[in-house]
Amino acid sequence: MAAVPKLKIGFIGTGFIATYHSKSIRRVEQTLPFEIERAGVFDVDSARATSFATASGHHVMSSPQEVIDSSDVVYICTWTSEHLEMVRKVAQSGKALFCEKPLATNIADAQEIVRLCEEFNITNQVGLVLRHSPAYLLARDLTHAPEAGRVMSVIFRDDQFIPVQGHYDSTWRGDVSRAGAGTLLEHSIHDIDMLHAVIGPIAEVSARQSFFHGIKGIEDVLTANFSFSVTDDSTRGVRAVALGSLTSIWHDNLARPSLRRVEIFCEKRFITIEGDDWFGPVSWTNSDGSSGTLAGDELVAVTRELIPDHPNPDAAFLLAAYNRKPAYPDVSVALSAHQTVDAIYRSAREGGNNIHVGNN
Ligand SMILES: NC(=O)c1ccc[n+]([C@@H]2O[C@H](COP(=O)([O-])OP(=O)(O)OC[C@H]3O[C@@H](n4cnc5c(N)ncnc54)[C@H](O)[C@@H]3O)[C@@H](O)[C@H]2O)c1
Numbered sequence: 552m553a554a555v556p557k558l559k560i561g562f563i564g565t566g567f568i569a570t571y572h573s574k575s576i577r578r579v580e581q582t583l584p585f586e587i588e589r590a591g592v593f594d595v596d597s598a599r600a601t602s603f604a605t606a607s608g609h610h611v612m613s614s615p616q617e618v619i620d621s622s623d624v625v626y627i628c629t630w631t632s633e634h635l636e637m638v639r640k641v642a643q644s645g646k647a648l649f650c651e652k653p654l655a656t657n658i659a660d661a662q663e664i665v666r667l668c669e670e671f672n673i674t675n676q677v678g679l680v681l682r683h684s685p686a687y688l689l690a691r692d693l694t695h696a697p698e699a700g701r702v703m704s705v706i707f708r709d710d711q712f713i714p715v716q717g718h719y720d721s722t723w724r725g726d727v728s729r730a731g732a733g734t735l736l737e738h739s740i741h742d743i744d745m746l747h748a749v750i751g752p753i754a755e756v757s758a759r760q761s762f763f764h765g766i767k768g769i770e771d772v773l774t775a776n777f778s779f780s781v782t783d784d785s786t787r788g789v790r791a792v793a794l795g796s797l798t799s800i801w802h803d804n805l806a807r808p809s810l811r812r813v814e815i816f817c818e819k820r821f822i823t824i825e826g827d828d829w830f831g832p833v834s835w836t837n838s839d840g841s842s843g844t845l846a847g848d849e850l851v852a853v854t855r856e857l858i859p860d861h862p863n864p865d866a867a868f869l870l871a872a873y874n875r876k877p878a879y880p881d882v883s884v885a886l887s888a889h890q891t892v893d894a895i896y897r898s899a900r901e902g903g904n905n906i907h908v909g910n911n
Pocket residue numbers: 563564565566567568569593594595596599615628629630631633651652653678679680719720721722723737
């Protein structure tokens with residue numbers, strides 16, 4: 552009898568997001584054309600590693616390298632400052648890599664991660680999960696449909712309680728040496744990535760930041776204005792450039808879950824995304840008076856063909872790794888978001904100066 556094909560999975564860092572991925576893999580594993588073998592896990596907090604391994608069926612190892620040696624694919628789910636050194640080990644071992652976002656605490660380390668993935672030519676994916684979100688995929692489709700006209704403006708608001716409490720059960724996000732920065736880098740890098748995906752590349756930024764919690768280097772309010780490269784210098788000789796804004800807030804209102812609201816204005820269509828990041832609702836109104844709303848299972852069904860691979864990002868990664876194919880979104884997608892984030896922080900440090908983004 553032919554042996555059942557297997558894929559061995561390891562985790563470095565076994566906290567909040569590692570648990571999320573482990574549960575996500577369990578939900579889809581029966582649908583995959585190979586068996587999942589739960590290989591090594593390592594965490595500097597050995598109690599965390601043990602409770603993760605007990606719940607999931609993985610095996611606690613005594614170093615990141617042992618995890619890598621035991622695995623075909625490795626999830627890097629440590630706090631952000633550790634990502635680069637872990638990526639280096641995974642890349643040098645030639646194993647497939649899932650690296651959580653943000654890639655790194657600074658742009659130079661993010662660039663080095665991309666370089667390592669290229670040099671060792673490994674399948675790699677990042678935790679920019681909204682790239683697979685039905686709500687954002689539908690919004691992108693509605694925005695760029697010819698009948699919508701040109702995209703004019705976007706208003707993006709994102710707020711959550713400062714995640715050094717509540718269900719996050721950790722404090723590292725209040726330590727600049729481990730998190731790199733505050734609400735923009737740690738959380739709203741997802742929003743920058745969605746602005747890139749739904750509207751288009753960002754050309755220029757002007758930003759301000761504020762520090763209500765008094766934590767050095769950890770901004771808890773950040774506002775940014777953008778111009779996009781979606782440009783039409785029409786024959787009328789005036790600039791027609793899509794403009795937008797982001798407001799990202801870490802407050803103390805634990806009664807409010809993480810919430811985003813996005814409003815997109817096209818010449819002939821208005822679109823909103825609200826409620827759930829995945830299941831919407833997404834609503835739109837057209838200049839002829841017609842309108843629509845999609846949410847939940849209906850939204851998932853309508854957008855299935857817009858998703859480039861498997862609708863579950865973990866399944867998409869494991870399938871790509873198994874087939875030794877490129878995965879999506881990869882570290883180069885994340886680097887674009889990092890370049891915009893870097894320009895925003897530079898503008899904020901300079902009191903709102905206009906900064907050109909280096910990724911166009
Ligand atoms: N994609 C998303 O939506 C999303 C959501 C949450 C977190 N994240 C990212 O995931 C990463 C982890 O966040 P989290 O919420 O799981 O944090 P967490 O504190 O719950 O877990 C991180 C774990 O990493 C361990 N760790 C730290 N340094 C280590 C090292 N050198 N070797 C092994 N283990 C180490 C810690 O002990 C901890 O258990 C961060 O980069 C974060 O930004 C992404």
